[in-house]
Amino acid sequence: MTTPTTEQDVLALAQRARAASLGLALATRAQKDAALLAMAEALLAAQEQVLAANAEDVARAEAAGTPEGIVDRLRLTPARLEGMAQGLRDVAALPDPVGEVVRGSTLANGLELRQVRVPFGVVGMIYEARPNVTADAAGICLKSGNAVLLRGSSSAAASNAAIVEVLRGAAEDAGLEADVVQLVPADSHDTVKALMRARGAVDVLIPRGGAGLIRAVVEESTVPVIETGVGNCHVYVDAAADLDKALAIVVNAKTHRPSVCNAAESLLVHADVAEAFLPRVVEALQRESVTIHGDAAFTAYGGVVPATEEDWDTEYLCLDLAARVVPSLDEALAHVRRHSSQHSEAIVTEDQAAARRWVAAVDAAAVLVNASTRFTDGGEFGFGAEIGISTQKLHARGPMGLPEMTSTKYVVTGDGHVR
Amino acid sequence: MTTPTTEQDVLALAQRARAASLGLALATRAQKDAALLAMAEALLAAQEQVLAANAEDVARAEAAGTPEGIVDRLRLTPARLEGMAQGLRDVAALPDPVGEVVRGSTLANGLELRQVRVPFGVVGMIYEARPNVTADAAGICLKSGNAVLLRGSSSAAASNAAIVEVLRGAAEDAGLEADVVQLVPADSHDTVKALMRARGAVDVLIPRGGAGLIRAVVEESTVPVIETGVGNCHVYVDAAADLDKALAIVVNAKTHRPSVCNAAESLLVHADVAEAFLPRVVEALQRESVTIHGDAAFTAYGGVVPATEEDWDTEYLCLDLAARVVPSLDEALAHVRRHSSQHSEAIVTEDQAAARRWVAAVDAAAVLVNASTRFTDGGEFGFGAEIGISTQKLHARGPMGLPEMTSTKYVVTGDGHVR
Numbered sequence: 001m002t003t004p005t006t007e008q009d010v011l012a013l014a015q016r017a018r019a020a021s022l023g024l025a026l027a028t029r030a031q032k033d034a035a036l037l038a039m040a041e042a043l044l045a046a047q048e049q050v051l052a053a054n055a056e057d058v059a060r061a062e063a064a065g066t067p068e069g070i071v072d073r074l075r076l077t078p079a080r081l082e083g084m085a086q087g088l089r090d091v092a093a094l095p096d097p098v099g100e101v102v103r104g105s106t107l108a109n110g111l112e113l114r115q116v117r118v119p120f121g122v123v124g125m126i127y128e129a130r131p132n133v134t135a136d137a138a139g140i141c142l143k144s145g146n147a148v149l150l151r152g153s154s155s156a157a158a159s160n161a162a163i164v165e166v167l168r169g170a171a172e173d174a175g176l177e178a179d180v181v182q183l184v185p186a187d188s189h190d191t192v193k194a195l196m197r198a199r200g201a202v203d204v205l206i207p208r209g210g211a212g213l214i215r216a217v218v219e220e221s222t223v224p225v226i227e228t229g230v231g232n233c234h235v236y237v238d239a240a241a242d243l244d245k246a247l248a249i250v251v252n253a254k255t256h257r258p259s260v261c262n263a264a265e266s267l268l269v270h271a272d273v274a275e276a277f278l279p280r281v282v283e284a285l286q287r288e289s290v291t292i293h294g295d296a297a298f299t300a301y302g303g304v305v306p307a308t309e310e311d312w313d314t315e316y317l318c319l320d321l322a323a324r325v326v327p328s329l330d331e332a333l334a335h336v337r338r339h340s341s342q343h344s345e346a347i348v349t350e351d352q353a354a355a356r357r358w359v360a361a362v363d364a365a366a367v368l369v370n371a372s373t374r375f376t377d378g379g380e381f382g383f384g385a386e387i388g389i390s391t392q393k394l395h396a397r398g399p400m401g402l403p404e405m406t407s408t409k410y411v412v413t414g415d416g417h418v419r
Numbered sequence: 420m421t422t423p424t425t426e427q428d429v430l431a432l433a434q435r436a437r438a439a440s441l442g443l444a445l446a447t448r449a450q451k452d453a454a455l456l457a458m459a460e461a462l463l464a465a466q467e468q469v470l471a472a473n474a475e476d477v478a479r480a481e482a483a484g485t486p487e488g489i490v491d492r493l494r495l496t497p498a499r500l501e502g503m504a505q506g507l508r509d510v511a512a513l514p515d516p517v518g519e520v521v522r523g524s525t526l527a528n529g530l531e532l533r534q535v536r537v538p539f540g541v542v543g544m545i546y547e548a549r550p551n552v553t554a555d556a557a558g559i560c561l562k563s564g565n566a567v568l569l570r571g572s573s574s575a576a577a578s579n580a581a582i583v584e585v586l587r588g589a590a591e592d593a594g595l596e597a598d599v600v601q602l603v604p605a606d607s608h609d610t611v612k613a614l615m616r617a618r619g620a621v622d623v624l625i626p627r628g629g630a631g632l633i634r635a636v637v638e639e640s641t642v643p644v645i646e647t648g649v650g651n652c653h654v655y656v657d658a659a660a661d662l663d664k665a666l667a668i669v670v671n672a673k674t675h676r677p678s679v680c681n682a683a684e685s686l687l688v689h690a691d692v693a694e695a696f697l698p699r700v701v702e703a704l705q706r707e708s709v710t711i712h713g714d715a716a717f718t719a720y721g722g723v724v725p726a727t728e729e730d731w732d733t734e735y736l737c738l739d740l741a742a743r744v745v746p747s748l749d750e751a752l753a754h755v756r757r758h759s760s761q762h763s764e765a766i767v768t769e770d771q772a773a774a775r776r777w778v779a780a781v782d783a784a785a786v787l788v789n790a791s792t793r794f795t796d797g798g799e800f801g802f803g804a805e806i807g808i809s810t811q812k813l814h815a816r817g818p819m820g821l822p823e824m825t826s827t828k829y830v831v832t833g834d835g836h837v838r
Binding site: 113204371394 | 441444445524526527530532534537539540618622623637638641643645661663664667668670671672675756767774778779780782783784785786787788789790791793794795799800801811812813814816817818826827828829830831832833834835836837838
């Protein structure tokens with residue numbers, strides 16, 4: 001494969017994807033599942049060459065002084081390869097979203113109407129360091145009948161090239177066209193720009209990664225975008241909270257996996273329970289090495305640093321937490337309205353009326369009652385596979401599984417019907 | 420109300436819409452239906468002032484030498500006002516999409532998961548001459564819990580101002596905030612530009628009108644757009660067609676209402692039936708004053724003008740039709756793939772395999788078998804109300820009723836659940 005860097009070259013990849021998508025859209029579930037299982041086997045069979053390619057990427061990253069946390073995300077191991085293969089097998093086991101009848105009826109004039117799920121056609125994925133996303137995204141796109149253009153990070157270029165070569169070979173062996181999966185070169189930002197301009201050639205772009213990447217794609221793309229994953233998530237501890245539950249939820253939401261989008265970034269505590277709750281929560285969080293950026297009520301405790309206005313809007317993605325005391329549920333709602341990224345917003349309360357109010361008034365992909373924000377996740381929701389978590393309101397909101405990777409069409413069947 | 424023309428002024432309208440949307444999102448169906456019925460009554464009660472305002476617009480249009488067809492679309496009559504009022508009553512009678520549980524389950528850990536329909540928040544409508552759209556769009560947005568910013572045509576400015584004043588008053592009398600319906604001044608294109616740049620303040624833009632308007636909004640807007648209504652629709656008469664049905668469908672699809680997006684613009688005829696069908700269809704279409712732009716097979720008939728390459732891509736919206744003979748179903752599919760705007764594509768055939776192939780292979784909002792393309796319509800589909808026909812693949816595709824005017828949120832209820 002040559003290395004296309006210009007707009008025309010990326011468009012040529014998109015046209016090959018379009019051509020391949022026509023056959024893929026008509027493939028049966030059996031054909032798609034066979035390809036997915038073949039991909040899983042092929043990945044394991046090619047373990048040596050994939051790990052060798054990955055070692056190149058890792059060596060390059062280490063030579064460039066990349067922080068170990070990022071190098072670790074880049075690194076593949078036999079266990080991680082097995083995880084990628086298992087992910088492909090899991091997707092094979094899921095129901096086929098294509099062909100699902102969403103609704104249907106027979107109209108008064110006898111016309112039969114059905115709304116049926118169909119693939120988008122060509123999906124562009126733009127993502128960062130982790131090479132496992134390459135296999136995950138290819139699997140989800142294939143199962144949902146979409147040809148995919150994968151634009152990964154340049155830091156994972158060798159790994160991604162090796163993985164895609166294996167996946168394409170397996171797809172072809174299983175009777176699909178190899179071009180259902182294609183890698184877009186990562187040697188220049190121009191290829192991202194070309195994808196963003198490929199309206200008509202690419203049906204939807206899904207950026208996965210940091211806030212900067214996502215914002216850039218959302219703002220610059222003329223191709224429709226599904227925005228994913230920025231989470232400034234709040235936990236609000238209500239006046240009627242069970243404080244044991246509240247403590248467990250706050251600690252879990254902040255510390256269980258601080259680097260992900262459904263981790264909590266802000267804590268709001270109702271004034272009525274501040275005296276009882278603050279000493280407990282400050283102690284518990286500090287025991288887990290959390291730095292609290294607090295208002296005056298919180299800074300009364302040792303080790304709490306004063307919050308700035310900026311803290312309320314910050315997605316830390318690490319062991320930092322903004323915290324304030326609010327005089328009322330209304331003020332908690334107002335705070336969330338001002339600062340939320342509309343990802344996941346949790347209330348802890350035993351008061352049914354407060355829970356109902358929170359659920360109705362908070363505008364977010366997920367609103368949670370007496371549960372950690374960490375539950376907003378395709379795996380936790382039982383979707384079996386997740387391509388990302390949408391934080392936009394159009395098309396899909398929240399964790400996106402296979403059905404969210406489809407469009408629909410109306411099928412209207414008559415017997416010579418005219419108006 | 421002052422006349423805002425700058426970006427800031429339109430943003431201020433959007434902020435008022437946002438503030439009003441918070442209450443509207445929580446309004447019960449009873450409150451919304453009461454407001455809709457009050458709006459219908461108020462429109463009829465204000466008939467005199469609305470018709471007087473409309474007379475100003477009509478006089479201005481006539482003085483400017485506007486073609487009578489367009490003046491007619493602008494003109495309101497007591498009957499048309501009654502139609503607008505009835506439209507509002509019809510929307511009141513429809514089920515409330517807000518709060519509908521789309522799916523739900525109890526997870527293995529006991530968490531209760533529900534996906535619930537919620538309003539978008541603030542909707543921007545950008546539309547052309549017909550003042551009835553003002554009431555229709557306001558009604559659909561209100562019922563779906565969305566505050567609406569209406570940016571109509573400057574030619575209908577007086578009519579729209581009068582209608583919006585009446586609707587706002589009625590909404591307020593019924594206990595909603597007047598700002599759930601607001602008119603964006605039409606005195607300058609800058610207000611359209613400001614709406615397109617109001618990302619975050621406006622949740623979705625819906626352009627309704629000519630292809631040029633829609634293309635401009637789709638390409639320039641940073642606010643998510645639902646693309647509507649460009650239809651280069653085909654009727655394909657298969658080798659196995661019942662030619663009587665085919666004749667009725669072609670004539671209906673082309674001539675029933677040529678100015679709308681679901682009218683047919685191209686006819687494809689399988690070579691095997693050309694000799695039998697062409698004389699009949701040419702005669703029948705010409706009797707209805709249709710100008711046929713045909714290939715060599717068609718131009719053998721008197722009055723048929725030769726088609727140019729451009730004709731295959733033209734949405735005439737009048738009594739013109741492009742027509743060609745194709746050697747096979749495959750070539751018909753290839754032609755549609757090249758030229759379709761993915762709105763509505765009909766096959767006429769008695770052959771089950773051909774029908775199945777068409778339905779599976781044609782990528783469009785609606786695929787029709789033995790039925791006129793004119794059936795792609797919210798009213799015909801039984802939706803009760805329609806804000807437009809989406810020709811995009813994300814969010815909504817085909818006629819958009821009330822459910823398509825909503826987003827969803829996940830409600831997760833636990834009992835102190837942590838991961």
